[in-house]
Amino acid sequence: MEEIFKQLEKPLNKKSVVHLALQFVEKGITIREIIDLTFLPNKEQGFRAAWILEQIAFNNQELFLPDFSYFCSRFPEVENESCKRHFAKIMEQYSHYLRNSSAVNKNLMDSICSINYEPVIETLFDWLINPKTKTAVIAFSMTALCNFHSLYPWIREELFQQIHFLMKNGSPGIQSRGKYLLKKIA
Template identity: 25%
Template sequence: MNAEYYNLIAKSTAHRKSRDENKDFIFANPNYLSDLVEIACDTKDKNHHKACWILELICEEKMYLFIPYLDKFCDTLQHYKSDSAIRSISKICLFLTNSKKYSLTENQEDKIIEACLDWLIESNKAANAAYTMRALYNLSKKHKWVNEELKILLQRDCSFQTPGYKSAVKDILKRLK
């Protein structure tokens, strides 16, 4: 791990400008991507959520850079507990399940399904839940059992949830019918 690069991540912020600068640094220096993935996948590292923020932006623009790290990523999914990290990680899962260009293995799909179901049950953050339920919906087209699990989870009482969460639930339930 390059200490100088680690410090760059540690000093980054949630501001879009900071995240974009870090993303652009990786685009200009792709040899540092392995360090970024290492930090993002080390859920015990106090800065892993910052690495996840940057990784999300990289995956949104240049997913092909991330594909070699897909197994490591999927193996780590069950360990994410920070809502700040899960927001970015669940969005990466959505990008992956939306992709027409890249295919997930059965094992990778299973790990994404398992993690997404857990996050949907445990998270009370609307954005995390929205990305998670959309990724699960995408996978339910191939894995029919996910369709029923998703319906059950989404039909729970969500009167205490935000309008954004309720809107996402309504949209996915409509698609599941």
């Protein structure tokens, strides 16, 4: 594990993140261990671990999905602003599978559907209303919440109001994403 900490101390680029993600998988480092690494006290190391986690989540679903419920259980604990981006992006993608079950095999879909997402949803709304939240985190959070509204109908009205509020003074990215999502939930 000490070798992993050393690798997470160095600045990374996209190519090295992909390489490290493969190395982590080959060395048998579990998804739970990688999730736990995102909570390291050293925020830079936590950010790099979250970036690696995102790569695995997007490129190796079969490896990530068995620990998706653990990922969800840790989701509300994320405080590292840089990690929020990766956690929100992963949640955006995996919440999409709830709306598009053909994208995932049946066994994995069953495991996704059996999770209580209320704590995740609450966290996503908290990130939306926090004025210090970065634009990318807001955009990913809005989309994830939109994806959840089919399972949790109460989300629709609250999200509708939040998107309108965020669009008033939002960046061009928030404006664009907001318009797109408002059409989806209307």
